[in-house]
Amino acid sequence: xxxxxxxxxxxxxxxxxxxxxxxxxxxxxxxxxxxxxxxxxxxxxxxxxxxxxxxxxxxxxxxxxxxxxxxxxxxxxxxxxxxxxxxxxxxxxxxxxxxxxxxxxxxxxxxxxxxxxxxxxxxxxxxxxxxxxxxxxxxxxxxxxxxxxxxxxxxxxxxxxxxxxxxxxxxxxxxxxxxxxxxxxxxxxxxxxxxxxxxxxxxxxxxxxxxxxxxxxxxxxxxxxxxxxxxxxxxxxxxxxxxxxxxxxxxxxx
Ligand code: GLP
Numbered sequence: 001x002x003x004x005x006x007x008x009x010x011x012x013x014x015x016x017x018x019x020x021x022x023x024x025x026x027x028x029x030x031x032x033x034x035x036x037x038x039x040x041x042x043x044x045x046x047x048x049x050x051x052x053x054x055x056x057x058x059x060x061x062x063x064x065x066x067x068x069x070x071x072x073x074x075x076x077x078x079x080x081x082x083x084x085x086x087x088x089x090x091x092x093x094x095x096x097x098x099x100x101x102x103x104x105x106x107x108x109x110x111x112x113x114x115x116x117x118x119x120x121x122x123x124x125x126x127x128x129x130x131x132x133x134x135x136x137x138x139x140x141x142x143x144x145x146x147x148x149x150x151x152x153x154x155x156x157x158x159x160x161x162x163x164x165x166x167x168x169x170x171x172x173x174x175x176x177x178x179x180x181x182x183x184x185x186x187x188x189x190x191x192x193x194x195x196x197x198x199x200x201x202x203x204x205x206x207x208x209x210x211x212x213x214x215x216x217x218x219x220x221x222x223x224x225x226x227x228x229x230x231x232x233x234x235x236x237x238x239x240x241x242x243x244x245x246x247x248x249x250x251x252x253x254x
Pocket of ligand 1: 035036037038039040066067131132133134135138139140141161165
């Protein structure tokens with residue numbers, strides 16, 4: 001795991017966009033594992049800009065998103081399909097037929113989860129998985145629990161996650177109670193993982209995930225077992241790592 005300090009959110013976004021773009025340049029038909037939440041929005045904006053300048057071609061890129069709220073249709077403005085269209089896909093030359101987000105309205109959610117894992121296998125796995133992190137250490141919607149759930153599954157969202165995501169809805173009652181999320185095996189089988197963290201609210205999750213014990217109570221801690229993980233975090237998110245002399249020196253500064 002390599003941890004890079006970003007000067008601020010813009011710097012974090014540019015660094016992340018550079019790494020994702022490098023993947024697309026090296027393998028034009030790359031499978032990108034994509035994430036939602038506010039953290040990756042700046043990286044998506046930067047990639048849109050580079051695409052518009054003619055420097056980045058998504059025509060052969062394939063994508064698979066981490067998760068979707070159960071019960072929301074793709075055109076609901078808080079669904080993750082809508083988020084991806086709005087924040088990236090509508091502005092670049094990706095073929096939407098090559099983009100995948102779990103179907104939040106599937107009549108048989110368990111079958112939809114199995115289908116989703118098959119989609120990932122059929123694409124030959126994920127080349128680069130982008131991740132944000134929840135304040136409780138969740139990745140995708142893999143919430144803290146007793147076991148690492150392997151495959152795509154339906155999850156009950158914690159109150160903490162629903163409260164935190166309520167800022168995007170008009171009230172907490174509108175935040176769905178369940179979601180479909182790629183499992184830990186899907187995430188861990190990606191060739192490369194890029195985790196982004198911004199803001200002090202993520203400082204404990206970053207510290208525990210990078211240096212704490214590998215336990216399902218902190219889902220992102222499993223990333224310590226992956227051989228190619230890049231963490232890009234701003235100073236606020238690195239506060240606890242910096243404070244701990246033992247680990248503070250592990251950061252690549254710039
Ligand atoms: C949601 C998503 C996660 C994301 C997290 C953090 O719960 N399912 O994939 O990492 O939010 O969001 P933010 O980046 O807005 O803090």
